[in-house]
Amino acid sequence: MAAVPDARSEDISIGELSRLTGVHVETIRYYEKIEMLPAPPRSHGGRRIYDAGHRRTLAFIRHARELGFTLDEIRTLLGLARPGGTSCAQVRDIAAAHLGSVRDKIANLMRLEAILSRTIAQCADGAPTSCAVLDMLETPDAASVVRRVMSKKPSRADRKI
Amino acid sequence: MAAVPDARSEDISIGELSRLTGVHVETIRYYEKIEMLPAPPRSHGGRRIYDAGHRRTLAFIRHARELGFTLDEIRTLLGLARPGGTSCAQVRDIAAAHLGSVRDKIANLMRLEAILSRTIAQCADGAPTSCAVLDMLETPDAASVVRRVMSKKPSRADRKI
DNA sequence: CCTTGCTCCTGTAGTCGCTACAGGATGCAA
DNA sequence: TTGCATCCTGTAGCGACTACAGGAGCAAGG
Structure with a gap:
């Protein structure tokens, strides 16, 4: 067992996620509040812990925003992007x-x-x-x-x- | 008394001003609140009475907005448009x-x-x-x-x- | 152990240029 | 007098953030 299943190597803080995607920390929290981005689990001290899935979703949102799609359109696109999304x-x-x-x-x-x-x-x-x-x-x-x-x-x- | 000096033939209600300039009534009141448009005198019953000067100013603002100038830019332009405005x-x-x-x-x-x-x-x-x-x-x-x-x-x- | 300094937390208010009410007063014609 | 259009003030909402205030967590250095 080189890697215990629960020891996720890709845990990301909100600051790292921000750096990785180019989305401001405040904007990430805002996306969570308006339910664009799923609320991640929290650490012992209450800090958000993101994973590669969150990172992909946020990158998707960012690209769509750069192309001028509204957040509502992106919400729909995210639904359609999910496997089985028609x-x-x-x-x-x-x-x-x-x-x-x-x-x-x-x-x-x-x-x-x-x-x-x-x-x-x-x-x-x-x-x-x-x-x-x-x-x-x-x-x-x-x-x-x-x-x-x-x-x-x-x-x-x-x-x- | 065919025409007493104070009986101004160009008195305009806010609704008429709206029709004449194509600016919504609510927007006219908003412009007054943010001091884009000078507050006009009021009638006995408290209604706004505009004149040709207000009409010209509001038309100016409207044209500038149509051209995409911000209200702040328009404020400056209005200052410069006044006689002696540098x-x-x-x-x-x-x-x-x-x-x-x-x-x-x-x-x-x-x-x-x-x-x-x-x-x-x-x-x-x-x-x-x-x-x-x-x-x-x-x-x-x-x-x-x-x-x-x-x-x-x-x-x-x-x-x- | 304590401080320093960074990151993180929640919550609220501000941005821009309106727009949409609620809840009432005024004014005019039939 | 009744009815209706127009007017009034004040507040809240839109979209997509951004900017605080006021505090808590956490790792490293002294």
């Missing part, structure tokens, strides 16, 4: 819905990017009487701003910013 | 910093988009033994996922999604 199709649906929202966000941000960069470029062109940024914010209707700004020919300064 | 350069700096963060977000989201769309496409290709999405989430290191996924040749399914 179909790949459901997982794909969640991922596809998320991909859709990522694409929406990109589209919105690119509209903002266009408005901001063109307006700032006008500033750089240096109309001395008024500030192009403030002018844009003061115009009565944002949709008209988009139209007006988008129809303007790009100036030299556009490429610099 | 220089256009400061306004441009705030806008440029914001533009930078918008571009960072776009870059991040486009990385996510690439990972998600390629992984989902692998799923659609139909490896029957395991789910490509779950596999990706379970791999130990997200950075390696990015590398692995990005170096994969796009399959036919990539173009469909």
